[in-house]
Amino acid sequence: MxxxxxxxxxxxxxxxxxxxxxxxxxxxxxxxxxxxxxxxxxxxxxxxxxxxxxxxxxxxxxxxxxxxxxxxxxxxxxxxxxxxxxxxxxxxxxxxxxxxxxxxxxxxxxxxxxxxxxxxxxxxxxxxxxxxxxxxxxxxxxxxxxxxxxxxxxxxxxxxxxxxxxxxxxxxxxxxxxxxxxxxxxxxxxxxxxxxxxxxxxxxxxxxxxxxxxxxxxxxxxGLCAEQETLLDEIAQQDLMASRHPDGSLRINLLEGLSSPRRHQLLRFWLRQQTGTVPSQIQLQKIWPEVALAREDAAPELVWQKGIVRRYQHRLYQVNTAIRQSQITPSVYPLLLDTPLVLPDGILTLRSDHSAGAQLRMPAEGEQISVAFNLPGSLKAHPAGRQHSRELKKLWQEYGVAPWLRSTVPVICYQDKVAAAVGVFICQEYCCPEDRSGLRIDWQPNS
Incomplete structure (x- = not known):
C-alpha cells in the first residue's frame, strides 16, 4: 500500500x-x-x-x-x-x-x-x-x-x-x-x-x-483468539443459564456433569460477570476441589482480590467483602404506596394492583407499612402454606438464603409484624385474597 x-x-x-x-x-x-x-x-x-x-x-x-x-x-x-x-x-x-x-x-x-x-x-x-x-x-x-x-x-x-x-x-x-x-x-x-x-x-x-x-x-x-473467546463465552453463557440459581449463585450438582475445562470456563465467565475480572489461574483451579467439593460440615472459602467464593447449601457464591455498616445494623424505612423507595441495595415499590397479580393485602386504616433490614433472627413469621410460624433465622436456612445475603433481603412489615421477605416468602395473614385488589412487590436490586 x-x-x-x-x-x-x-x-x-x-x-x-x-x-x-x-x-x-x-x-x-x-x-x-x-x-x-x-x-x-x-x-x-x-x-x-x-x-x-x-x-x-x-x-x-x-x-x-x-x-x-x-x-x-x-x-x-x-x-x-x-x-x-x-x-x-x-x-x-x-x-x-x-x-x-x-x-x-x-x-x-x-x-x-x-x-x-x-x-x-x-x-x-x-x-x-x-x-x-x-x-x-x-x-x-x-x-x-x-x-x-x-x-x-x-x-x-x-x-x-x-x-x-x-x-x-x-x-x-x-x-x-x-x-x-x-x-x-x-x-x-x-x-x-x-x-x-x-x-x-x-x-x-x-x-x-x-x-x-x-x-x-x-x-x-x-483475531482468531478473539473468535475462539467469543465462542467460549457463548458456551459459558448457556452453561450459566442452566446452572444459575435465582439469587445469582451456581448449583454445584449441575456443574458436576461438566468437563473440567468447561467448568473452569463457566467459573471464569460467572466471576467476570459478577466482578468485572477473574482470579488467577491457580486460584481458579482451587474453587472446585477446595470449595465446591469440601467436606459437608466445612465452611470452605477462597479469598481473592475481588472478594470471597463461598459454598452454602450446595451452591457457590461470589461474596463482595466490602460490606457496608448499613448491612450490619438494623434499619427501618417507611413505605408509601406507589412511591419508589431508593435503598442501599436497590429500589423497592409497592404498587396498587387490581388484577390477580396482587401479592399483599391492602393495609387497614392506620396500619403503617415499612421495610426493614437485619431484623433479629428470633423474630417470628408465618409464611403462607406453612403449618406454624417460625423464627426468622430458621426460615432463612429453610429457604436457602445464605447468611451473608440475609442483610440485603428487604423485609416488609405491617406495623411491626413481618408481612413478607421480598423474593423469599409472603406471610399467611398478609396474602391478598384472590377476589380483592392489593399490592404487588416491585424490587429491583442493584445487579
Whole structure:
C-alpha cells in the first residue's frame, strides 16, 4: 500500500465502523494520535452529522508535559477541532506498573468525557497489537488475553473503536511525513525499563528483520483468539443459564456433569460477570476441589482480590467483602404506596394492583407499612402454606438464603409484624385474597 492512499483506506474503514454522532479522540500529540486526529478532522468535513472533540490527558510524569499540552491545543486550533485537557495525578504504590496506572487514569478521563452513545477513537495500530500479544504471552494469558485489542468494543455509555489496527507504525509515519504533519517525540518512549518500550526498541525490530510480515500475522492470531473467546463465552453463557440459581449463585450438582475445562470456563465467565475480572489461574483451579467439593460440615472459602467464593447449601457464591455498616445494623424505612423507595441495595415499590397479580393485602386504616433490614433472627413469621410460624433465622436456612445475603433481603412489615421477605416468602395473614385488589412487590436490586 502506498502511503498516499492511507487516508482513503481509513475513510472506508470509518464508513463501516462509526455512525453519525459525537466522536471523541484521545490525543497525546504523538505520531499515532496526530495521524488519527488529522484523518478524523478531514473525514467529518465531508460527512454530515458528526461532531469531533480531542481529549488530552496531562499525566504530569514528564518535565515537558506542559509544552505537549500547549502543542496539542495549537494543533487542534489549526484544525478547528474543540480541545479539552485534563490533568491527572498518579500515585504509584509498590508492585504497581506506572504504565498500567497511567493507562487507567487516561481511560477514566475518557469515560467521563464520552457522551451517551458517543464513540471514543484511539490510534492503536498493528505494532501496538503485536506488543500487546507479546505482553499477554509474558503474563501467561489464555485466548482472551491473546485476542489483544478488538477493533470495536462497548465502552462507558458508548463505544471504543480503533480504526488504525490494520496499519503498522511505518505506514503511519510515511503518511504523516508526506502530509508534513508535526508531532511530539516522547523521550520516555526510549526508556527500556518499561516492558512496552523494551519490546518496541529491542525485540520487535529483530523479529521484523527475520519475519517482515510479523505484525500482520500476529494481528491475524489475535483475531482468531478473539473468535475462539467469543465462542467460549457463548458456551459459558448457556452453561450459566442452566446452572444459575435465582439469587445469582451456581448449583454445584449441575456443574458436576461438566468437563473440567468447561467448568473452569463457566467459573471464569460467572466471576467476570459478577466482578468485572477473574482470579488467577491457580486460584481458579482451587474453587472446585477446595470449595465446591469440601467436606459437608466445612465452611470452605477462597479469598481473592475481588472478594470471597463461598459454598452454602450446595451452591457457590461470589461474596463482595466490602460490606457496608448499613448491612450490619438494623434499619427501618417507611413505605408509601406507589412511591419508589431508593435503598442501599436497590429500589423497592409497592404498587396498587387490581388484577390477580396482587401479592399483599391492602393495609387497614392506620396500619403503617415499612421495610426493614437485619431484623433479629428470633423474630417470628408465618409464611403462607406453612403449618406454624417460625423464627426468622430458621426460615432463612429453610429457604436457602445464605447468611451473608440475609442483610440485603428487604423485609416488609405491617406495623411491626413481618408481612413478607421480598423474593423469599409472603406471610399467611398478609396474602391478598384472590377476589380483592392489593399490592404487588416491585424490587429491583442493584445487579
Amino acid at each position: 502506498s502511503h498516499h492512499d492511507l487516508d482513503q483506506k481509513v475513510f472506508s474503514i470509518l464508513d463501516q465502523l462509526i455512525h453519525p454522532g459525537p466522536l471523541l479522540v484521545g490525543f497525546s500529540g504523538g505520531l499515532d494520535s496526530r495521524v488519527l486526529l488529522e484523518l478524523l478532522a478531514r473525514y467529518i468535513r465531508w460527512r454530515d452529522g458528526f461532531s469531533l472533540q480531542a481529549v488530552h490527558v496531562h499525566h504530569g510524569l514528564n518535565p515537558r508535559a506542559d509544552q505537549w499540552l500547549t502543542h496539542c491545543a495549537q494543533v487542534c486550533d489549526s484544525l478547528a477541532v474543540p480541545f479539552m485537557a485534563e490533568r491527572v495525578e498518579i500515585e504509584k504504590k509498590p508492585r504497581q506498573s506506572l504504565e498500567d496506572l497511567a493507562r487507567q487514569a487516561r481511560y477514566d478521563v475518557f469515560r467521563r468525557a464520552l457522551p451517551k452513545d458517543g464513540i471514543l477513537l484511539t490510534a492503536h495500530h498493528q505494532d501496538d497489537q503485536l506488543e500487546t500479544l507479546l505482553l499477554a504471552l509474558k503474563r501467561g494469558s489464555g485466548p482472551r488475553g491473546l485476542s489483544a485489542m478488538p477493533e470495536k468494543i462497548t465502552f462507558s455509555a458508548g463505544h471504543l473503536m480503533r480504526p488504525l489496527l490494520s496499519f503498522n507504525r511505518q505506514q503511519l509515519s510515511d503518511w504523516a511525513i508526506s502530509q508534513q504533519l508535526s508531532w511530539i517525540e516522547d523521550d520516555s518512549n526510549q526508556d527500556e525499563r518499561f516492558d512496552r518500550n523494551f519490546l518496541r526498541q529491542k525485540v520487535i525490530p529483530l523479529l521484523r528483520q527475520r519475519w517482515p510480515e510479523i505484525t500482520a500475522t500476529a494481528s491475524r492470531t489475535a
